[in-house]
Amino acid sequence: MDGQQDNRLSRRQLGIGVAAASGAAVVGVGSPAGAAGNGGKGGRDAADSLTLVNGTIVTLDARGSLARELAIEHGRVAEVGRKVRRTGRVVNLEGATVVPGLIDSHQHFMRACHNPGHETRDIESATSVAELQQALADKAEQVPAGEFLTCIGGWNRNGLAEARLPTVAELDEAAPGHPVYLSETGGGGQGVANSLARAFFESAGVPVNPDTGTLTPAAGRAALVAVQTFDDKRQGTAEGIAHVAGLGMTMISDVGGALLPDWVHANALWRADQLDLRLRQFFTGFEFPTLDAIKTFVDNNHNKIGDDVFRVIGVGERLTSGSTADVPTLTEAAEFLSARGWTLILHSLSNADNTAQIAVFQEIAQTHDIAAMRWQLHHINDITPENLQLVADLGIPVGLQSYRYTSASGATPFRRVLDLGIRAGGGSDATNVAAQNPWLMIYHMVSGRNNAGVLINGDQRISRLEALRLYTSGSAYLTGDEHHLGSLEVGKYADLAVLSADYLTVPEDRIRKLRSQLTLQAGRAVHATGRYASILT
Template sequence: MAGAAAGAAHAADPTSTTTSTTGAAPTATPGVRGDTDLALVNGRIHTMDANDTVVSHVLIRNGRFIAVGNGPVRAQGRPFDVVNLRGRTAIPGVIDNHNHIVLMGNRPGYHTPLENAASIADVQEIYARRAKDLPDGAWITTIGGFHRNHLVPPDQPPRLPSRAELDDAVPDHPVYLSESFSGPSATNSAGRAFFSGLGIPVGEDGSIAAGNPTGRATLALRQTLLTFDERKRGAVDAVAYGLSLGVTTHLDQGAFQATGTPSDGAAHEDNFRMHLPFLDLLDEGRLDARLRINFLHMESDQATPELAARLRNAFPFFGGELARTGGIGEFIAQGTGPTSPFLAAARKVAAAGWRAEVHSLSQTDFQQEIQAFETVNAETPITGLRWVVAHVPFITEEYVNRLKALGGGLSLTGWRYLAGSPAGNGPPFRMIVDNGIHAGMSSDGMQIAPMNPWLHMYYATTGRNARGVVINAGQQITRHEVLRLYTRDNGWFLREEDELGSIEVGKHADLAVLDRDYFTVPDEDLKQVRSLFTVVGGKVVHDPGRWVR
């Protein structure tokens, strides 16, 4: 095994967390110093390689795994910082092949995810904890990624927190929480005073109606709070939140072009500038996760001039190890039917040799999309371009096979976990995994779905939504299968399967050490899984408990 190639004899002190192979004091940032790298020992490290090997140790040097194995460890050459995992479970860094982390990073205020709240009391606790670290008067916001369904017991009607409940939790900060794309929303007394002063209607209980009122409220916060420095701070927060869950790579799917009007929802931003805060962090050496960028195009013009300009003036899969471009998607044009510009757009993407990703949520759109793919393939072969259809709650095996014949793949998400009703919510995980088409997991967070991968793994393995109702009966897959979809199998979607997705010698050293054993905990505990510490490219980027010290 690879560990044997590294030698055999240095065993870490089982009573300590971090030691050094040279007796030197432990470093604060293992894997970063030029003369010290990282060794993890005495763990249950699920490599997710082709043989599903479980090992006890890995050695990391220059940002890559140089040894993966069992038994004693002899660290040769320059010193390693050694972290004793004490039997903890470790996995490859989670890859989210379809989300909107760039939108999340550009939220106004101090965006605070509520996807993990299971009650109004949880909301109050999360907000109160958040307020402790904020400047006086700073806004606490949650825009998308949660649903009132999971904030109340199943025997009560779903609702958002009231003004009084938010005041009790956060009396000294204005609060704004808005569900999905365009509400409904809620605020506390400080927020109500702000919105009312602008003529935005707010109920006595702090409620703001969905649609135009919520649109006006969100727009007001964007116009008031979003400086470039605030966007950068939001980008840091968004990346850090993902790292706390073990997510080390994000394939961002863009946004609808902002208009600067109340019609803009949670999924709107300036498509041409929204990435700049993240790229600024990259330049400063502060981008701690890997970002892959798709470009969303929603033109109704049959000539699709913006798409044509993008294809002429940009490069796919261009950049470095931390940030690079991806493909066109999750929309390539507006609509999918025969009178839409979809087919014309697909022809342009194929001719330029780009990857395309499209979005399916209905019982018919995947048919129109895959039929268009077939038409394009007859003119310009796409079988090597890895075109993808995302979400696919209603896809049939006939169309899975038709896409498979085109060399395509499916991005799967448990987006109905939050708001699903008791029947037919898909996707048909079991059928798709058994079929063998290239498939991977995603979150589609943070608008209508949570970003937390463990919630999606819970849904995929149990079929249960946030209210405990089975809504995807007969399509459950195993914990191992869904973890594979979130790690090794997702490398294919990035064209980086030889670099990412499993713990193997030569690959980028991305991993997460979990706070519980994902493979054995009760089902309900899956939703609580978190990363004790997370490593990206050999650098410890999340370690709130100072496990590595």
């Protein structure tokens, strides 16, 4: 912490109604239900106290310090070092590695939560048909018989040892009591259904190849969306949050893709102090397809309204319903947002996009401090060295996504960005076009390899600690949260993950298999498994 005071009002101070869920108890990790916390600013009512001992704690402070023990009081790190004062419940980590909670700076999270069916996103990290089957079998045990298991995007056949789609028989074997529908990102770009799912699709008029079970992904998804209910989306939101918590993720910046009314479920969890994931919401051309609509929204809302759990953060990545706004529209938007102090991020996919957007940013920077407002370019995979230098000269940060993990080629400039000293955050662009699992994204940054194990970005590889910083403190900086999040230092929120293996030493290929055994949000357990499961009780 740098000693700066946080002057944002909590939702209770704003007077926004916080209704306690009927019959629900606050989960404790060393304090009784209802114990005094921090008023919900950190993440529900923060736990009183907890001490983690006998671990390898990757603090990600400026010195890159490793610690053995960490004490938590009122949701924040009270002490960290070789030996700390024991307070509250003491958890022996038995040598496990602890990292700050992971933060995805660019994801279409609510859209993913509202994909139809029970999404089986563990398929993303499957490296064989057998592992894919096991992921489906595990999910089938968690949901009622007869309900759809799905995984819409974020994986493809190239990541499997067999380099093919699972057969109808293999899908039937994995989840005999469930219809199963999977669709690829890249690869062959197909959807595939088991026998029960084929019966559903054919009844809805969607053709399915009787031999391979393949179908057109857009038609398959549309048929499922047509029968999706309000309660299905509510359940999908809960399952989506639980899944990313199990990966050690504690915050996501959502850059659009779900209509505003579909945020009702996350918003209800937030109002009830039951939101187990910090969310930063950007408003985009997905929700407001014209610039005039975005301007009306901005002029009728408070900048950065919310708290440290759920907050509106700015506008982007799109300004209109198209992927890239024309220069007059971009200029008008930039002048409007800069005058009001709003954060702006832009979908900057091509060199032409980079050049046009940098020129507009340069013009606005003559009269406004756009770096302080955290204006950003995202998707700068193909940016030229000359344009990247201009970004460095502007002093603005960038968002670096690893979505080419599922591609045959890649050129995300991780190394060049860091070597120029540009502030950057890590992200995925999940899920329809990229994997959601942060460990797959980090593996790609470190190894330069795609999901098939092919080296596609070798000259842009970065170290494990550099990649971890992108997915923690780097992403926190993009949303102005660096004073509270992104590292395990005294005074910051105790958002952290206890990992299933040592990230620092595990063989490179095994980074893809990392999971969180215990995830804390402001010191309170939002995911716990194995020997940590009792912390949830």
